[in-house]
Amino acid sequence: MKSVFITGCSSGIGLLAAKSLRDRGYRVITSCRKPQDLEQLVTQGFDAVLLDLDDPNSVQQAAEQVLSLTDNKLYALFNNAGFGVYGKLDSISRQQMEAQFSTNFFAIHQLTQLLLPAMLKQGEGRIIQTSSIVGIIATPGRGAYSASKYALEAWSDVLRLELAKTNIKVCLIEPGPLKTNFSANVEQTEKNRVVKNPPIAKRFTLPPEAILPKLYHALESKSPKVRYRVTFVTQLAAVGKRLLPDKLMDKILVSK
Structure with missing residues (x-):
């Protein structure tokens, strides 16, 4: 039985992935930041570890627990946990930017490693x-979050190249708008100018289950894709980024 460690399992994509992969026959080890969420995961029958991504000691301890639980035979790591800081760049302090990168990138x-x-x-x-559509195109009001995802994309590209001569595959899942609690948990830096998804996004919003076929393929294919773009909006953004001139993309993004 192959072991998978998933971060950010208190709700949303992480919890869905944990349940689905367990049903698929994987040994799933979950993590979350809050003790009460840990209790819920244990109640549901999961091996679970506390993991505060902002605390290097917590990351160290969680890794040691995972290796102990798997007898040093971990097959897959699904780096799913993360959050968003939204607001114009001039409203974001250095501390807020550091917190964004601490969770979404440094951890x-x-x-x-x-x-x-x-x-x-x-x-x-x-x-x-778990990357994001804003790891492909940066949009106004999402500068901190987008920067952390751009960093993750570049870091993942380098890791993939550095592991090219091994049998370890590195994949990015790039969701677009999904029906999860992510937006509700965003840290808005300007309460009088809340950053919201454009109305058209609702038309293309998918349930979180849309990521599952991509996740299965990334885990099980002999030749997994480098990037899995989950929604039509994400696919469109990738094409636009590649084909359209920068200044035309700017006009499109500023007009939203």
């Missing part, structure tokens, strides 16, 4: 990241 680097040796030793593994 992923630390956790992955702690777990990667076990994959290298066994000669196989999968590292899967």
Whole structure:
């Protein structure tokens, strides 16, 4: 039975992925930040570890627990946990920017490097990241979040290249608008100028289950894709970014 460690399992994509992969026959180890959420995961029959991505000591301890639970035979790491800081750049302090990167980027680097040796030793593994449509195109009001996802995309590209001669695959899942609690949990820096998704996004919003076929393929295909674009909006953004001149993209994005 292959073991998968998933971060951010208190709700949304993480919890859905944990339940689905368990049903699919994987040994799933979950994580969350709050003790009460940990209790809920244990009640549902999961192995669970506390993980505060803002605390390097917590990341270290969680990695040690995961390796102990799997007897140093972890097959896959799904770096799913994250949050968003929304607001114009001039409203975001250095501390808020650091917090955004601490959770969405620095912790992923630390956790992955702690777990990667076990994959290298066994000669196989999968590292899967939850990125975002704003990891493809940066939009006004989402500068901090977008910057953290751009960093994750570049970091994942480099890690994939550095592991090219191994049997460890690195994949990015790029959701667009999904029906989760993510937007409700966004940290808005300007209460009188809340950043919202454009109305057209509702037309293309999908349930979180839309990520599951992508996740299965990333875990199970002998030749997984580098990037899995989940929604039509994400696919359209990727095409536009590649084909349209920068100044035309600017006009489109500023007009929204």
